[in-house]
Amino acid sequence: MAVIKSNFAIEEGIYQMEVAWTGDVTPGQFFMLRAWDRDPLLSRPFCVHDYDPESGTLTFLYQVKGKGTKLMSELGPMDAIQLDGPHGNGFPDVKSNLVVVGGGMGIAPLLYAVRDFKAKHKRKKVRVYLGYSFESYGVEPFNDVADDVIVNIGGIITEKVEVKRGETVFGCGPNVMMRALADAVPPKHPVYLSLEKRMACGMGVCLGCSVKTVDGNKQVCADGPVFERDELIWEGGL
Amino acid sequence: MSGALLTNFAGVPFKNPVIAASGTFGFGRQFEKIYDLSEIGGLCTKGLTLEPRPGNTGERLWETPAGLLNSIGLENPGVDAFIENEWPHLADIDTVTIPNVGGSDLESYVEAVSRFNDLPVKLIELNISCPNVKCGGMAFGMDPEQAYAVTKAVVDESAHPVMAKLTPNAPDLVAVAKACEEAGAAGLSLINTVQGMAVDIDRRRIVFDNVYAGLSGPAVKPIALRMVHQVVHAVKIPVMALGGIADWRDALEFIMIGAQCVQVGTMNFVDTTVLPDIAEGLETYCVQHGLSNIDEVRGIL
Ligand SMILES: Cc1cc2nc3c(=O)[nH]c(=O)nc-3n(C[C@H](O)[C@H](O)[C@H](O)COP(=O)(O)OP(=O)(O)OC[C@H]3O[C@@H](n4cnc5c(N)ncnc54)[C@H](O)[C@@H]3O)c2cc1C
Ligand SMILES: Cc1cc2nc3c(=O)[nH]c(=O)nc-3n(C[C@H](O)[C@H](O)[C@H](O)COP(=O)(O)O)c2cc1C
Ligand code: FES
Numbered sequence: 001m002a003v004i005k006s007n008f009a010i011e012e013g014i015y016q017m018e019v020a021w022t023g024d025v026t027p028g029q030f031f032m033l034r035a036w037d038r039d040p041l042l043s044r045p046f047c048v049h050d051y052d053p054e055s056g057t058l059t060f061l062y063q064v065k066g067k068g069t070k071l072m073s074e075l076g077p078m079d080a081i082q083l084d085g086p087h088g089n090g091f092p093d094v095k096s097n098l099v100v101v102g103g104g105m106g107i108a109p110l111l112y113a114v115r116d117f118k119a120k121h122k123r124k125k126v127r128v129y130l131g132y133s134f135e136s137y138g139v140e141p142f143n144d145v146a147d148d149v150i151v152n153i154g155g156i157i158t159e160k161v162e163v164k165r166g167e168t169v170f171g172c173g174p175n176v177m178m179r180a181l182a183d184a185v186p187p188k189h190p191v192y193l194s195l196e197k198r199m200a201c202g203m204g205v206c207l208g209c210s211v212k213t214v215d216g217n218k219q220v221c222a223d224g225p226v227f228e229r230d231e232l233i234w235e236g237g238l
Numbered sequence: 239m240s241g242a243l244l245t246n247f248a249g250v251p252f253k254n255p256v257i258a259a260s261g262t263f264g265f266g267r268q269f270e271k272i273y274d275l276s277e278i279g280g281l282c283t284k285g286l287t288l289e290p291r292p293g294n295t296g297e298r299l300w301e302t303p304a305g306l307l308n309s310i311g312l313e314n315p316g317v318d319a320f321i322e323n324e325w326p327h328l329a330d331i332d333t334v335t336i337p338n339v340g341g342s343d344l345e346s347y348v349e350a351v352s353r354f355n356d357l358p359v360k361l362i363e364l365n366i367s368c369p370n371v372k373c374g375g376m377a378f379g380m381d382p383e384q385a386y387a388v389t390k391a392v393v394d395e396s397a398h399p400v401m402a403k404l405t406p407n408a409p410d411l412v413a414v415a416k417a418c419e420e421a422g423a424a425g426l427s428l429i430n431t432v433q434g435m436a437v438d439i440d441r442r443r444i445v446f447d448n449v450y451a452g453l454s455g456p457a458v459k460p461i462a463l464r465m466v467h468q469v470v471h472a473v474k475i476p477v478m479a480l481g482g483i484a485d486w487r488d489a490l491e492f493i494m495i496g497a498q499c500v501q502v503g504t505m506n507f508v509d510t511t512v513l514p515d516i517a518e519g520l521e522t523y524c525v526q527h528g529l530s531n532i533d534e535v536r537g538i539l
Pocket of ligand 1: 061108
């Protein structure tokens with residue numbers, strides 16, 4: 001059980017929750033959250049939006065979609081929430097300049113990814129592309145950590161993305177967008193994509209979140225959610 | 239531990255009657271990081287087939303009120319890879335590892351089960367009840383004659399006792415249970431998942447590529463109780479009961495109606511320590527009620 005420090009809407013239906021937590025967590029990793037007894041039955045996966053080891057604050061950014069996220073949105077400071085994790089493998093530690101592409105709620109893990117990268121490689125540059133269908137949200141904190149932030153509303157963000165010599169790409173968003181990004185970036189750039197699948201266990205035992213890779217099936221929860229572009233086999237849908 | 243939970247199932251001793259259900263526990267490695275597997279009576283492996291299987295395409299999970307629909311489709315590395323990579327590790331753990339074996343025809347069942355003949359396996363769970371693979375699986379568990387044929391063929395070739403895992407989707411479950419007993423099964427486990435379906439109105443699609451999927455979790459418990467009750471009264475071989483068990487009280491319900499052991503599946507996803515918690519809860523119950531063994535309340539209803 002962890003204690004909630006704050007939980008409020010940053011936009012209609014988009015919430016930010018800060019939880020007291022300390023430990024090791026890599027950008028792109030996720031937690032299984034629950035703040036209810038047995039209804040809904042399963043815990044819900046959420047990736048780390050931000051983490052400050054000094055104050056022991058873990059931040060989630062989430063959209064209210066159904067019963068679970070609705071219940072989460074009704075919590076307040078000092079309420080308890082169950083955090084199980086961190087799970088999975090996050091984004092790798094890269095040494096080149098970075099391009100980061102987020103679509104909708106896919107922006108969630110990218111803030112911590114950029115912050116962590118900048119902390120480790122002060123001289124390297126990060127350019128961030130954030131794409132939204134209707135309204136933007138959660139852009140401000142990116143302005144504080146990235147060298148350049150490009151916001152796009154409506155349209156297709158992957159068409160706007162430019163990748164320069166020697167840059168590595170991180171992406172997170174709907175799986176169709178991840179595929180478009182995989183196709184759009186020239187082969188010589190390493191591309192790391194965070195995928196989304198419905199999950200039951202979140203720990204690699206139910207095999208409900210398998211994706212096809214060149215090394216056979218892998219689980220998004222345990223082997224991912226971040227995969228290298230060339231590992232993934234998209235044919236037949238993820 | 240007082241010994242109150244020591245349970246004999248078809249000649250196999252279990253330190254307690256609480257066992258992980260197939261497909262919800264992998265090969266134990268993930269749970270080993272959370273608790274000592276010697277705390278639980280046993281574990282059933284993910285369903286194993288002769289050849290590796292990639293499992294089903296499309297959506298594989300869909301939550302329902304108090305339940306879970308799955309269409310995994312027996313994704314597994316194959317019996318040989320299991321024996322090479324997982325068995326040596328599991329064999330060192332002080333718990334009963336029960337390989338769960340599936341097949342698509344008589345030959346593949348027999349061949350897969352016989353791969354275990356030279357290993358010190360104590361019990362094999364024969365999966366004749368998976369609703370998620372088109373070829374075979376559940377087809378064998380639907381009909382008493384087919385269930386008899388596959389169980390007999392496997393029992394004849396297996397060096398180890400065989401427990402047949404039954405499907406609640408069989409039109410006459412009791413007849414299937416009796417057929418398995420007659421074919422030489424040492425025990426039965428039930429229930430596998432209840433066939434169900436889901437529709438995604440937003441995408442205007444049937445959720446699963448395979449159309450139908452298997453329902454598990456607390457939603458199915460009353461059905462499982464009824465079926466276990468019917469079966470324990472119809473056969474003499476022991477029954478491992480499962481379907482929706484979430485805590486020690488649920489486990490005790492099944493034991494009171496005559497289950498020798500219980501398995502827990504879906505709830506492992508919800509609460510990762512549910513298995514040792516149930517064992518502990520049953521132990522406490524025995525102590526509090528002055529039972530020297532849980533057998534004193536087994537089958538009292
Ligand atoms: C690794 C991972 C990380 C995630 N990180 C975040 C995050 O940081 N912020 C955030 O807002 N969301 C995130 N999600 C999605 C989030 O888990 C779901 O939105 C949430 O489970 C919905 O729960 P609910 O009870 O509110 O909705 P439900 O009633 O369960 O479902 C409502 C709708 O949500 C969608 N949904 C349900 N489960 C999932 C799922 N596992 N993945 C994707 N969509 C789902 C479906 O489209 C469904 O129609 C993540 C998902 C994964 C797999
Ligand atoms: C994700 C998942 C995978 C499963 N895989 C198998 C399997 O490989 N073999 C098998 O015999 N049963 C399998 N089952 C069925 C369970 O072992 C069990 O019979 C069923 O889920 C009912 O128990 P429960 O309500 O406790 O989960 C699976 C169930 C789930 C939820
Ligand atoms: S969610 Fe169970 S294996 Fe990934």
